Amino acid sequence: MGDISIGTILLSLTVLYLGYRYIIHLKANPRGLPYPPGPRRWPIIGSLLDFPKEKPYITLRDMSKKYDSDVLYFDLLGTPVVILSSPKAINDLLEKRSGIYSSRPSIPMVDMMGVENILSIMPYNETWKHHRKTFHRYFSAVAVEQYKPQHLYEVRSLLKNIYQSSDPVHQSIRFSIASTIFNITYGIKVTSENDQYVGDIETVLKNFSLAVTFGTFLVDIFPFLKLVPEWFPGAEFKKFARRSKELLWQTRDRPFEFVKKAMKSGTAKPCVAVRMLEDLPNGPEREVEEDEAKSCAVVAYAGGADTNSVTLEIFILAMILFPEVQDKAKEELDRVVGPNRLPNFEDRPYLPYMEAVVKELLRWEMVAPMSLAHATTTSDEYNGYYIPQGAIVMPNTWAILHDPEIFPEPEKFKPERYLTEDGKLRTDLPIDPSHIAFGYGRRMCPGRFFAHNTLFINISSVIHVFDIQKSKDENGNLIPVHVNMRDGLVAYPDHFDCSLTPRSTLAESLIMTEAMAVDPQ
DSSP states (O other): OHHHHHHHHHHHHHHHHHHHHHHHHHHHOTTOOOOOSOSOOBTTTBTGGGSOOSSHHHHHHHHHHHTTOSEEEEEETTEEEEEEOSHHHHIIIIITTHHHHOBOOOOHHHHHTTOTTOGGGSOSSHHHHHHHHHHHHHHSTTGGGGGHHHHHHHHHHHHHHHHHOOSOHHHHHHHHHHHHHHHHHHOOOOOSTTOHHHHHHHHHHHHHHHHHSTTSSHHHHOGGGGGSOTTSTTOHHHHHHHHHHHHHHHHHHHHHHHHHHHHHHTOOOSOHHHHHHHHSOSSTTHHHHHHHHHHHHHHHHHHHHHHHHHHHHHHHHHHHHOHHHHHHHHHHHHHHTOTTSOOOGGGGGGOHHHHHHHHHHHHHSOSSTTOSOEEOSSOEEETTEEEOTTOEEEEOHHHHHTOTTTSSSTTSOOGGGGBOTTSOBOSOOSSOHHHHTTOOGGGSOTTHHHHHHHHHHHHHHHHHHEEEEOOBOTTSOBOOOOOOBOOSSSOOBOOOOOEEEESSHHHHHHHHHHTTOOOOO
């Protein structure tokens, strides 16, 4: 009887909640404007059954063609979801009307995990503006120039690790990127791939990825379930949220406190956290601003470590599948850099093909094919259609970057798309992947300048000294390599085998010589 009573209560609350949402939406659209095109909406569940669960960016691209509309509408159990599938719709709404479309969806599980002060998912308000300003101060296009020595040091360590380690290449890449960002942010050397700092933040990122995927937890659909206690049947999500919150705050506070103690003892290394603490005011507002600094510092690491390392894994995959690109990149590097040293940032203006490789890498297999969702702060009208307040607005960036009318043969990795006939970077691109891959409007990723530097120097250095090829099995046969991206907030490629070997004895010597460089800190 107890279970039946609980089920009856939940069913009653669900009906009342959905009825309330329906009335609110009805009152908010007094002119009775139509919603954008989309699948049929059924009572209570809306168009839930038609919303794609796997690789949604592909199905949503096809649905946009089916309904002949670059704006689609779904009702997911009372939650309005709008999909934008063209550059024009995205520009009209997320750019030109950014005052309406710059917030983030309120996802119950995200709120319960205590990530309300994480810049990338904060609602659009004065607090967000202040956090954004703080983050920009340390990661603007000008600010990231001071981190280039650390980039160079870490990439040289990566080359040595790839050459000497028996571990898979993707592990060396993930460790190197984690080490780079952690060193720059906190001045802390990551000593091994099992470092607790790295392990904790990777767990946080996995939990966060689950939380921001709408519908993963029942509480996303029925927010009133936040009120039930942990012991309530089916409320395991409450324990997950509590444990995730505890780990998040520990991950945010622990390295920052380490820096504070090092500053007191005079052993702190120059890093972002040190500069943040030095810039804090001495007054009653110091505690609040220090809390903000902690959040901005952990965002720098969490936001960059995962996406940059995955992008470099995709780079290895692309070089295996498109060896002609690798050959052209090597030719440019040999001509500009030469065989006796590694590339550096001063070479960058003279390496247009390498810049084109980075652009194509951000387009070909995206780490965030649907970008981060936006949310409307007020209702809006677009092309005669009604878009409700609080709607989740998702730009289908993958569909744009794989539109054959903009990017012919989109499945191919072709850096030549971005070059003129005489080999210079084009300035007339209708769409530049190195821009839209990092988001839109006021929510464009503020860490994009750091990411560009990370990708350029790592890709250039790896290509310059290694031949990137398929691995062989025990019988000497080449192991096939396929492209398959896993679903999630960050789209990871499935595991693939690869072989990175020095191009020559000179390259081999260069790897070991350059790896002896002194840490600039």
